Amino acid sequence: MSDFAATKALFHLPEGVIYLDGNSLGPLPKAAPARMEEVLRDEWGEMLITGWNKAGWMAAPMALGDRIGRLIGAEPGHVACGDTLSIKVYQALAACLELRPDRRVVLSDSGNFPSDLYMAQGLLASLGGDYELRVVDPEEVGAHISDEVAAVMLTEVDYRTGRKHDMAALTQEAHEAGALMIWDLAHSAGAIEVDLARDKADFAVGCTYKYLNGGPGAPAFIYVAPRHAGAARNVLAGWQGHAAPFAFDLDYRPNPGVERMRVGTPPILQMAALDVALDIWERVDMADLRAQSIALSEHFIAGVEAVAPQLRLASPRDPQARGSQVSFRFEEGYAAMQALIARGLIGDFRAPDIMRFGFTPLFIDEGDVDKAIAIIAEVMAGELWDRDEYKVRAAVT
Ligand SMILES: *Cc1c(COP(=O)(O)O)cnc(C)c1O
Numbered sequence: 001m002s003d004f005a006a007t008k009a010l011f012h013l014p015e016g017v018i019y020l021d022g023n024s025l026g027p028l029p030k031a032a033p034a035r036m037e038e039v040l041r042d043e044w045g046e047m048l049i050t051g052w053n054k055a056g057w058m059a060a061p062m063a064l065g066d067r068i069g070r071l072i073g074a075e076p077g078h079v080a081c082g083d084t085l086s087i088k089v090y091q092a093l094a095a096c097l098e099l100r101p102d103r104r105v106v107l108s109d110s111g112n113f114p115s116d117l118y119m120a121q122g123l124l125a126s127l128g129g130d131y132e133l134r135v136v137d138p139e140e141v142g143a144h145i146s147d148e149v150a151a152v153m154l155t156e157v158d159y160r161t162g163r164k165h166d167m168a169a170l171t172q173e174a175h176e177a178g179a180l181m182i183w184d185l186a187h188s189a190g191a192i193e194v195d196l197a198r199d200k201a202d203f204a205v206g207c208t209y210k211y212l213n214g215g216p217g218a219p220a221f222i223y224v225a226p227r228h229a230g231a232a233r234n235v236l237a238g239w240q241g242h243a244a245p246f247a248f249d250l251d252y253r254p255n256p257g258v259e260r261m262r263v264g265t266p267p268i269l270q271m272a273a274l275d276v277a278l279d280i281w282e283r284v285d286m287a288d289l290r291a292q293s294i295a296l297s298e299h300f301i302a303g304v305e306a307v308a309p310q311l312r313l314a315s316p317r318d319p320q321a322r323g324s325q326v327s328f329r330f331e332e333g334y335a336a337m338q339a340l341i342a343r344g345l346i347g348d349f350r351a352p353d354i355m356r357f358g359f360t361p362l363f364i365d366e367g368d369v370d371k372a373i374a375i376i377a378e379v380m381a382g383e384l385w386d387r388d389e390y391k392v393r394a395a396v397t
Helices: 004-008 032-054 060-069 085-099 114-127 138-144 167-176 268-281 286-307 333-342 366-381
Strands: 079-081 105-109 132-136 149-155 180-184 203-206 221-224 325-329 348-350 354-358
Touching (some): 060 079, 060 221, 085 114, 085 203, 085 221, 138 167, 149 167, 167 180, 286 325, 286 366, 333 348, 333 366
Parallel strands (some): 149 180
Antiparallel strands (some): 079 221
16 A cells, blocks of 8 residues: 555645645655755766766666656556657657658647647648648547548646546547557656556657656656557657667667657756656555545545535546546636635646646645645635736746
């Protein structure tokens, strides 16, 4: 059994804060500052360039990939860590389109995160010709999978509502139509149980600064299924994905495995912070995490609906159809969220009217949820959000 009281003690959480935003940026593992200092002083400081070999810096992208892979049901050696999620989306989609050269349609949904759609638009514009990005309602994806579709590109858990797609079913439908399936796990990795190998995903991508707690700007990851690993081409053919980067060949020759998806020099300091965060995940069983996440979310929904009827549930009511976040709609949601934050309850706001709360059992317990409900009750009943200072939009919401 996972001990969530023990994992909670491993995070730094500021005094007086209830942090329901670990779905956007996970909190600081207490062990991270000392480890970062060690990497700075003992590795960078003392080893200088020899750190690439001696401290294992060059091996970090694949070593971290395996640690992440364990949490998402990936085969060992099939996840590479690095770059940002937007870049990994681009690489996965470009590889899929080359693996389905006779097809011209990329299918996605309107619940996808805009950056994924923008990357697809950018890629298709570069490819020219008659490529088309088809964006349909999330509930309609299955009905639009056809033999025109090269790749179905979906984010499993909707960043606004928390609505969760059925990975196994949609992947199977894509395959039956001869299409490839890309899953974005931004709101899945570390949030819910994922089994990429069992569900036969072709490609998957995700970030590590949300539920995995790797820190702001932490590197992303990409999964390539074993059956595609030797065929998937890296459109961003940087030297770190070369079979022999230090041969300095003038011609590109891909690494035989998923390591080909590396691009350039890995961010070692960020990777050190991520590595510390992943130590905490070693203590966690994903089935326990999912059960606890559902328990906390259900408790929160029941509590909020009892004290704040103005808030309308935007997330699916069925916990099996949700990820690990709960969203409510409220016209003055931005101001209301600022009022909550001013009282120590941190969630976030997604336009036009979504108040979003993430449930992260590693460091949030039932006592926190009770306090959150009490703060929401106070702010909503007293209309404490109705102040000019709460209505001024900041750059990051
Ligand atoms: C958070 C998120 C991103 C962000 O991409 P970055 O390149 O890391 O900024 C992209 N896609 C989805 C689905 C996300 O949730």
